[in-house]
Amino acid sequence: MLHQSLNVNTLVSVLNEVGAYIFTKDLEGKYTYANSLVLELFDITIDELIGKDDYYFFTKDEIEHLLENDKRVFNGEIIETEEVLVIKRTGEKRFYITVKKPLYDENKNIIGMFGISTDITEQKNLENKILAQKHFLDTILDNVDAYIYMKDKNRVFRYVNSKVAALFQRSADEIIGKVDTDVIPKEVADSFWESDLEVLTKLEKISTEEYFEDENNKSYYWSVKIPYTLEDNTPTVLGFSTDITLLKQQEDELKAKDRILYHQAKISTMGEMIENIAHQWRQPLTLISSAATGTKLKNEMKILDNEELIENMENINNQAQYLSNTIEDFRSFFLADNYNIKEVNIKSSIQKTISLIKDAFSDYNIKFLVNVEDDISFNCNENLFIQALINILNNSKDVLKHINDMDHEKCVFLDLTSDENNYYIKITDNGNGIKKENLEKIFDPYFTTKHKSQGTGIGLYMTYQIIIKHIKTEIDVRNVEFEYKGKTYKGACFSIAIPKSSIIEKVGKRD
Ligand SMILES: Nc1ncnc2c1ncn2[C@@H]1O[C@H](COP(=O)(O)OP(=O)(O)OP(=O)(O)O)[C@@H](O)[C@H]1O
Ligand SMILES: [Mg+2]
Structure with a gap:
């Protein structure tokens, strides 16, 4: 007996220490247990919590989705989902990854559910920030009057902006991840690659004149290429090219x-x-x-x-x-x-x-x-x-x-x-x-x-x-x-x- 009660205490303190939000609810959606993280979040004691449902703790708008999930669990499903909740007490919006499972009695009847939620708000915020930054960067890269691309040592495009995509007459998604020779004619790809490779081997910035030719016309570019290492240490070459065809023509005419x-x-x-x-x-x-x-x-x-x-x-x-x-x-x-x-x-x-x-x-x-x-x-x-x-x-x-x-x-x-x-x-x-x-x-x-x-x-x-x-x-x-x-x-x-x-x-x- 002593042994067992020690186990329960141990279990409770473990549940309180795991760093996740753990709770159980009965079939009416009323809380029957919550670990200390949940109690801290709601600023409530366990006695006060028991018998209350989510309407008490969260604002109405988000709760529907949550109850929808609960209902599925009461029907025997196990779900793992992302939940966005606004805590009534503080007005804070928080993001969770939640696993919810049915609770059974000894006769295998569902009597409720238990849930484990991990707070991912910080990651989510960071993710959103990165997304916003990426969006900002994409907007710039796609609107700047230059052709911008990134290629790795296997001649695979890691990035192209919309101007490059338009030039190659494909969407960026069709280009990124492909080897250059699969996207543009081999001779052209080879001539671009020559200076790309020089950047990759010397690890130095170079500036050079290049041209791109298709059936209809030939255009000239002034390109600046710089070595750039990705987060996973992949060396790449980052190229910025501007169209100098008009200038070239004028120069030729002058000559x-x-x-x-x-x-x-x-x-x-x-x-x-x-x-x-x-x-x-x-x-x-x-x-x-x-x-x-x-x-x-x-x-x-x-x-x-x-x-x-x-x-x-x-x-x-x-x-x-x-x-x-x-x-x-x-x-x-x-x-x-x-x-x-x-x-x-x-x-x-x-x-x-x-x-x-x-x-x-x-x-x-x-x-x-x-x-x-x-x-x-x-x-x-x-x-x-x-x-x-x-x-x-x-x-x-x-x-x-x-x-x-x-x-x-x-x-x-x-x-x-x-x-x-x-x-x-x-x-x-x-x-x-x-x-x-x-x-x-x-x-x-x-x-x-x-x-x-x-x-x-x-x-x-x-x-x-x-x-x-x-x-x-x-x-x-x-x-x-x-x-x-x-x-x-x-x-x-x-x-x-x-x-x-x-x-x-x-x-x-x-x-
Ligand atoms: N010493 C000068 N006195 C007066 N006007 C001059 C004198 N030198 C040049 N000019 C003026 O400058 C103009 C341009 O001279 P330029 O030598 O370039 O051409 P041009 O003499 O008219 O023709 P071209 O030399 O091709 O036969 C001349 O047409 C003239 O009006
Ligand atoms: Mg003269």
């Missing part, structure tokens, strides 16, 4: 435009050059032909002496030599490769430039006045540098050739000045300058004020590109007013800055 412009510029420079060659050849050709016809005539009249013959032949030979030299200058200008960067002396480049174009200028009585120090050089591609200068000078010629005022001495000044940081190659003409409203536009491609047959508007654009991109310095333009031989002139002044840091200056000569 194509640039190529066309460059080509046009080259052709138009060539045209100008041929004009210059023709100019330079006119005089020697006249000399050659008159020497030849003179010799022939004298020979026919039998008055040609040997000495004169030799002199004329030498003369012809000299002129031919000159022709050959000039054509060689032009040839080397056209053939020189555009990447050949070397030390270029400013003064000698200016002189080379002038020698290429001088005849066309002298036709219109345009003089060059060069005031440049001797030994100043910098590294650049001389050919491009000369082309940049020619384009500027040709514009001066174009305005000056229309000036027919006898008092107007037509000039182009080429000066080298400096300040603390830079040298400046200044090209000034006295052609009355550029209209104020055009000053901003003259470096734009296709901006011209000339008739279609006279100009395409790419001369200064090319110059600008050469100075900025190849010589990597700056050019600007202003209108200036200055005095020359006691007369005031207006004109355009182009100024090319060359940083002193890139100047190679040779100070004097040593003996």
Whole structure:
């Protein structure tokens, strides 16, 4: 007996210690027993509890479901369920996992039920919080203008946002859990995987350009991929891609435009050059032909002496030599490769430039006045540098050739000045300058004020590109007013800055 009562006490204290809510009810739903956790919850003694039903403890709304469950148990079912209850006393909403079983008497008649409930409110709250956070994250990931995915080392998609799903024309659920090659064409998957794998092996973030192609079109992406370890230590790669197709197209168009412009510029420079060659050849050709016809005539009249013959032949030979030299200058200008960067002396480049174009200028009585120090050089591609200068000078010629005022001495000044940081190659003409409203536009491609047959508007654009991109310095333009031989002139002044840091200056000569 003693032994048995000890067992009952032990049992009661065990029931009180299990950390679960344990209770029994009779067939009317009235409590017949509850452990201390239940009593604490209701803040009631066991005597007060016995005989009361759930209406006493819980608010009405939730109770129906609970009684429904109880009824099934009274019919012999065992149920395990989740219950949500609001405790009347405190107004608190709590979540339970409850197991309810029928209680039988010795004749196997159901006389009530017993229940064990575990409070899962904390987990539930945490779960809800996580769910809310996940929902929040999903909303962001699905609405951000980027393709986001996660892939593990077996090339299985662990996550894709809705943009990726739309791109692959499947739902996210159809993609997640699948190997990439089952979702997209193998070659495309392989090319994505290349950089994914790099991230997984190096465990470093990478940024790369990628493309995706289906039957209809090809799109380009800028992707950032980072290594990411899941809670279960699975290494994955997390990718963020943005669509740069439009940018790429614009870039391609620009490149194509640039190529066309460059080509046009080259052709138009060539045209100008041929004009210059023709100019330079006119005089020697006249000399050659008159020497030849003179010799022939004298020979026919039998008055040609040997000495004169030799002199004329030498003369012809000299002129031919000159022709050959000039054509060689032009040839080397056209053939020189555009990447050949070397030390270029400013003064000698200016002189080379002038020698290429001088005849066309002298036709219109345009003089060059060069005031440049001797030994100043910098590294650049001389050919491009000369082309940049020619384009500027040709514009001066174009305005000056229309000036027919006898008092107007037509000039182009080429000066080298400096300040603390830079040298400046200044090209000034006295052609009355550029209209104020055009000053901003003259470096734009296709901006011209000339008739279609006279100009395409790419001369200064090319110059600008050469100075900025190849010589990597700056050019600007202003209108200036200055005095020359006691007369005031207006004109355009182009100024090319060359940083002193890139100047190679040779100070004097040593003996
Ligand atoms: N020295 C200058 N004096 C007055 N206007 C100038 C001068 N240089 C350039 N301009 C103006 O700038 C415009 C653009 O010059 P740019 O060399 O780019 O094209 P263009 O000479 O018109 O044609 P292209 O050089 O292609 O044959 C010219 O049409 C002209 O109006
Ligand atoms: Mg021009």
